[in-house]
Amino acid sequence: MDLQIALLLGQDGITNGAIYALLALALVLVFAVTRVIFIPQGEFVAFGALTLAGLQAGRLPGTIWLLLALGSMIALIEGSLALRTRQFRRLPMILLVNCGVPLMLAGVLFALSPASLPLPLQVLLALMLVVPLGPMIYRLAYQPIAEASVLALLIVSVAVHVTLIGIGLFFFGAEGSRTLPFTDMSFEVGDALLQGQTVLVVVASLVLIVALYFFFERTIYGKALRATAMNRTGARLMGISGTLAGMLSFTLAAAIGAFSGILISPITTIYYDSGFLIGLKGFVGAIIGGLASYPVAAAGAVLVGLLESFSSFWASAFKEVIVFTAIIPVLIWRSWKTRHVEEE
Amino acid sequence: MSRSPHATAILLVFIAALFGAPLLLPEFYVTLLNYIGLYAIVALGLVLLTGVGGMTSFGQAAFVGLGAYTSAYLTTVHGVSPWLTLPAGLLVTGIVALSLGLITLRLSGHFLPLGTIAWGMALYYLFGNLAALGGHTGISGIPPLQFFELELKSGREFYYLIWAVLLLIILATRNLLDSREGRAIRALKGGSLMAEAMGVNTPRLKIVIFTLAALYASMSGWLYAHLQRFVNPTPFSLTQGIEYLFMAVVGGVAHVWGAILGAGLITVLKQWLQDWLPTLLGRSGNFEMIVFGLLMIFVLHRARDGVWPIIQRLVPQRERRGRSVEALALPRRPLPAAGSVVLEVKDASKRFGGVVANDRMSFRVRAGEVMALIGPNGAGKSTMFDGISGVDPLTSGAVSFRGERIESLPARDIARRGMSRTFQHVRLLPGMSVIENVAIGTHLRGSKSFVAAACRTDRAEEARLLQEAALQIERCGLAEQMYELAGSLPLGKQRLVEIARALAADPCLLLLDEPAAGLRYLEKQALAELLRRLRAEGIAILLVEHDMDFVMGLADRVVVMEFGQKLAAGLPEEIQRNPAVVEAYLGGVE
Numbered sequence: 039m040d041l042q043i044a045l046l047l048g049q050d051g052i053t054n055g056a057i058y059a060l061l062a063l064a065l066v067l068v069f070a071v072t073r074v075i076f077i078p079q080g081e082f083v084a085f086g087a088l089t090l091a092g093l094q095a096g097r098l099p100g101t102i103w104l105l106l107a108l109g110s111m112i113a114l115i116e117g118s119l120a121l122r123t124r125q126f127r128r129l130p131m132i133l134l135v136n137c138g139v140p141l142m143l144a145g146v147l148f149a150l151s152p153a154s155l156p157l158p159l160q161v162l163l164a165l166m167l168v169v170p171l172g173p174m175i176y177r178l179a180y181q182p183i184a185e186a187s188v189l190a191l192l193i194v195s196v197a198v199h200v201t202l203i204g205i206g207l208f209f210f211g212a213e214g215s216r217t218l219p220f221t222d223m224s225f226e227v228g229d230a231l232l233q234g235q236t237v238l239v240v241v242a243s244l245v246l247i248v249a250l251y252f253f254f255e256r257t258i259y260g261k262a263l264r265a266t267a268m269n270r271t272g273a274r275l276m277g278i279s280g281t282l283a284g285m286l287s288f289t290l291a292a293a294i295g296a297f298s299g300i301l302i303s304p305i306t307t308i309y310y311d312s313g314f315l316i317g318l319k320g321f322v323g324a325i326i327g328g329l330a331s332y333p334v335a336a337a338g339a340v341l342v343g344l345l346e347s348f349s350s351f352w353a354s355a356f357k358e359v360i361v362f363t364a365i366i367p368v369l370i371w372r373s374w375k376t377r378h379v380e381e382e
Numbered sequence: 383m384s385r386s387p388h389a390t391a392i393l394l395v396f397i398a399a400l401f402g403a404p405l406l407l408p409e410f411y412v413t414l415l416n417y418i419g420l421y422a423i424v425a426l427g428l429v430l431l432t433g434v435g436g437m438t439s440f441g442q443a444a445f446v447g448l449g450a451y452t453s454a455y456l457t458t459v460h461g462v463s464p465w466l467t468l469p470a471g472l473l474v475t476g477i478v479a480l481s482l483g484l485i486t487l488r489l490s491g492h493f494l495p496l497g498t499i500a501w502g503m504a505l506y507y508l509f510g511n512l513a514a515l516g517g518h519t520g521i522s523g524i525p526p527l528q529f530f531e532l533e534l535k536s537g538r539e540f541y542y543l544i545w546a547v548l549l550l551i552i553l554a555t556r557n558l559l560d561s562r563e564g565r566a567i568r569a570l571k572g573g574s575l576m577a578e579a580m581g582v583n584t585p586r587l588k589i590v591i592f593t594l595a596a597l598y599a600s601m602s603g604w605l606y607a608h609l610q611r612f613v614n615p616t617p618f619s620l621t622q623g624i625e626y627l628f629m630a631v632v633g634g635v636a637h638v639w640g641a642i643l644g645a646g647l648i649t650v651l652k653q654w655l656q657d658w659l660p661t662l663l664g665r666s667g668n669f670e671m672i673v674f675g676l677l678m679i680f681v682l683h684r685a686r687d688g689v690w691p692i693i694q695r696l697v698p699q700r701e702r703r704g705r706s707v708e709a710l711a712l713p714r715r716p717l718p719a720a721g722s723v724v725l726e727v728k729d730a731s732k733r734f735g736g737v738v739a740n741d742r743m744s745f746r747v748r749a750g751e752v753m754a755l756i757g758p759n760g761a762g763k764s765t766m767f768d769g770i771s772g773v774d775p776l777t778s779g780a781v782s783f784r785g786e787r788i789e790s791l792p793a794r795d796i797a798r799r800g801m802s803r804t805f806q807h808v809r810l811l812p813g814m815s816v817i818e819n820v821a822i823g824t825h826l827r828g829s830k831s832f833v834a835a836a837c838r839t840d841r842a843e844e845a846r847l848l849q850e851a852a853l854q855i856e857r858c859g860l861a862e863q864m865y866e867l868a869g870s871l872p873l874g875k876q877r878l879v880e881i882a883r884a885l886a887a888d889p890c891l892l893l894l895d896e897p898a899a900g901l902r903y904l905e906k907q908a909l910a911e912l913l914r915r916l917r918a919e920g921i922a923i924l925l926v927e928h929d930m931d932f933v934m935g936l937a938d939r940v941v942v943m944e945f946g947q948k949l950a951a952g953l954p955e956e957i958q959r960n961p962a963v964v965e966a967y968l969g970g971v972e
Contacts, residue, residue: 075492077499081642100606177681186491186682189438193631194682196440196624201675325496355511364502369485371496 053236053305054319055343057083057241057298059336061320063250064291066335069324070267071287073188074180077195081202082168082295084310086305087204089296090164091215096153101167102144108174109136115178136174143167157220165296166217172292173285180288181281199314206310210382215314219304239301246297247336250290263287319346319361325359326368336366388697400545404538412537414649416609419544423602423644426638429845432627433441433592433635436557436571437487438495440623441502445596446620447509448475449603454521454613464527468604472597479596483589494592502620509615510780520614526538527608540609547605548642551598556638561835562828562842565818567591569811578810578886580775581797581826589619599626621671625945628678634690643690648674665793709845712827715800715888717920718784720750724922725770725801730779731947732765739765742779747891751912752923754933754954757943758966762826764806765927766943767893770924771803772796783891798826802889804880805897806926812869816879819868821851823886833834845961856884859908874900876942878909890923910936934958942966 061079068076085101092099113136120128154164179198183190223234250317254260265273274280283321295317299308306312323339342361350359390735404412421630424442432438452474453467462470486497510518527534527543534540558564567587569577574584607613615620625648633644657672663669681688718724723749728731734742738763747753755763770781772793781789788796810819824847831842855864858878863871867877878896884892894913897907913923913936927933933940934952940957942949944966950957957963 050525076401084551085746098540109501125868182683186686189432189436189495190686192495193438194490194679196627197675197678197682199675200671201679202623204669204672204675208665208669208672211665212667312749318499321496322500325493356507358507359504359511362500362507365497365500366485369489369493372489 043351048353049236050345050349051344052340053239053302053343054346055340056240057316058320058323058339058343059297060243060246060294061317062323062335062339063247063318063332064294065320065324066332067263067267068291072176072180072184072261073191074284074286075188075192075195076085076288076315077192077199078175078202079291079320080150080313081199081206083299083302083316084206084210084291084308085168085171085202086164086296086299087217087308087312088210088215088310089167090160090217090300090303091308092210093152093155093160093164094217095215096151098147099167099382101171101203102140102147102208104205105140105167105170105174106137106144108171108178109290111335112136112174112177129217132141138210139170157218161300164300165293169289169293171297172288172290176284176288177281179285184280184284195251203311203314204279206313206373210310212310214307214309215303216301216307217300226244235304239305242297242301243336246294259286275311315358319343322361322365322368325365386693387820392697395924396712397549400549404829409537412446412541413655416537416541416544418642418646419548419648420602421610421626421629422546422642423544423551423605423635424626425641425645426548426555427598428627428630429635429638429641430559430567430591430598430718431595432630433640434568434571434635435588437588437592438627439498439592439595440495440620440627441498441505442595442599442626443618443620443623444502444505445475445479445599446603446606446622447505447613448478449600450607450613450618451509451515451603452600453522453604453607453677457525458521459514459557464525464604464608469603471600471604475596475600475812476593479593479855480589483592486740487588488585496874498623499620502623506615506619507641513617516614516689518615522612524607524611524613528613534608537609540605544605544609545573547601551601552642556825557838558832558835559638560823561823562830562847563587563835565814565822566825569822573809573811576805577822577825578793579771579797579803579805580822580883581794582795582822591684594832596959621668631678632681632686632688632690633941636687637690640688640690644688645694647689647745659888664933673965689904692857709842709849710848712824712850712888715735715890717890718749718922720748720920723747723751724784725924726780726782727766727770728767728780728782728899730766730776730781732774733777739946740769740776740779741947742941745941745948745951747922747924749890749922750917750920751938752917752925752936754925754927754937754940755947756930756933756940756957761943762946763943764895765946767803767806767924767926769896771801771893774805797887800890801890801893802887802891803893804884804895804897808873808876808880810868810876810879810883812858814868815865816855816868816882817848817851817864819879820855820882820886821847823854823883824850827886827888835898851882851886854885855879857885857912859905859912862898872900874902874905877901878905879910881912889921891924892916892924894923894927896926896928897899898927898929906932 065076065079068074070247089099089101113132116132117129118134119124152160175198180191181192181195191201191358219235220238221234225232254264262273262278263283263286265276266278266280270280299313320339322342324335326338342364345364346357346361350357353360391774402413424446428439442660448473452471453464456462456467456470457464482497482501486494509515515521534543559568566577566582569582570584570587628642629648630641634649636638640651652670655673659669660666685692723746728744730740730743731738733890743766744853757763769776772788776789779789780787783796783801785798786799788799828843828847832845834840852864855861858881860875860878860882863875868876871879877900881894881897900911901909910932916922925937937954940954940964941951941954942957950960950963952968
């Protein structure tokens, strides 16, 4: 291996690592706030990328049907609840948020031809189609059993994951897609060529991480999420609704997932089930951080990215084996640090 | 676990139907039943792990793969007999599961399932990329199983082997759960702290059932390899691992028969969906996973115990009543001489961050005396109990029990030395009967382990343990409720069950945390009478209680705590006159 290859692999590793870091942050956030281990995180990556690819190819992305279906289900549940408790005044709002917004988006999709829109608008449209799925899935799948054990919530996560994979296959088909690059620029660094898109991924990830930091430190909603993560009951007593915190954290996770997918889809071909592997690598990073520390999780994720790219050079067939067994030394180390018997 | 005549009849019909099935059914259904049997073996392991033990694994398919690949490799490359590759596969799986278990099981609950996802993926990619295992094309030409002259070449012949293995494993698992270790296993879900205080080594049990579940999976893999006579990585993927868990959860994750039911339901449903969905949706793909996923979410929302309990309700259950055989009484522990110091606490402190819950507490408890620890709420009495019994170790200070330092021992080792306790917040297993709950207290008085339990060679000891439990229940005045579910008793009676459980351990020091709370007047008198009798036998009793009449009428000596510190100590009459104590309880006169 010479320096040029090392630089190339390093560049590759850091790009992927940046994406894993974003996902790891979202996973830690969702787990801290809701105790949900968010396995379907990866599906948002794939949905984001494939929805954008669909828009660019002039196809109607299937995500809109999912949005309409989930919205109607929530409207049905919330609506009948409002009827039963005779809170008729809530009905228009319920219908507007859950059915109106998706219908409006569908209208936009039919009225405009998304393929001819400028790229930033396409990205915005793709995000608007995918991100609301996060809180909707929380409302339908998790919120009814929000107090259940971590184990039950995890099994629900896995169920949501396989459902979304199946739906993804149905909507986007088995063939993969790539989106148009955000930029064609490239830089020469020494002997190596630095792709503009790669730089963009890393910069965008960093910006997003800093933005998240300010969200948690400076805004009232960020603080509410942190409070819920520290002490659910205490936060509820202070008037922070657990459901709101859950919806919010799922919105953030969905946004981070979809945005990550949009960032990498010009570099890697994304298939309907690619998200799972990408999400799992974010997980490995998050586990290195013990599902608790944000900076350690992010650092762990970058490490996973580097490990992956360098092992693809030395032992490409065993790339996945190496990445997933990397979790074992981490678990051993964490196991040494734990001492007492826990009551679930 | 005895069954009603109805249930026995149903079981016999089921077994007869199983026996006749391959003689009557066409090939397609025999194959389907073969797969249901293979899947049920794996799902059974998950019942043990998830439904009973409160852990879970998405990686069981990888263990199936270990069993299948070990046999495939050894029989095709080295020509080893399939009968030898079975133990080889079990050994390989056992070693892998044991090491993975040792790594993850000490961490909090969610690391295990996450770990299983990771190594489920890792093993799958390993099967697909090792040239020696045939890569993604796999290994073909695996020899059939042979019983002397008979080669099990057809699915119909193999059927009997699969179902015989399954029924045997079900029988062994049921036997295991209805035993000393089985009760401890059932305590893992929601009662590990209590089990530790009763002397159960919970990390060891977790590793054992995790390994056992992996061995079941490996067994299924061995059968699969010789039924198909061809293996490739696909059936050992994470998706299949997830499907196994779905089977267990849909069928009824806490029930042994739920495994067969779930395997049957999911397998048949999958077959049916794979026929219909592609036509319905107009394209091909694994769309049945959409339905399975939605089904799982529905089950977890609406019927978390799965389908089996719903079926079970249709069959009338009969409860077992009365003591079966007179068994030999268990040997008692020699008690220390009356008046000798049993427990000595010296400068014991406990800090939670900045809060000092116990501050340099010192006192002694002697054999044959009742010592009361009293004080206002929040004085640190229960924390003191947790520190002494090792449930939540002290920050500093020394505790000597029968002349031996114990402050750094785990709770189970302290229990082994003859200390037993009750909990202020009752820690019973609500889904188990009173006698089973109390029998957990006898855990350290038996020695028969898993294999003995599975083969039922533990029955003599089991009868002695249950008799001891029944004896203590009667002693605490709960004979009427012996076979009721512990969770159905009123709180006062649940506290008595806690006392019976502590007594079943044959302690020489008994720590009772508010035993009289929630009892009525007559029940309190009976309890006081019981404690007097125990004292007369020479047992030392340390008591936390708020009922002053109860305490003052019973205790030999009293220690008063306030704000984590010792406020006063002495005879009950002295304490009642002590101005500092009066002020702590009633407030000073301004």
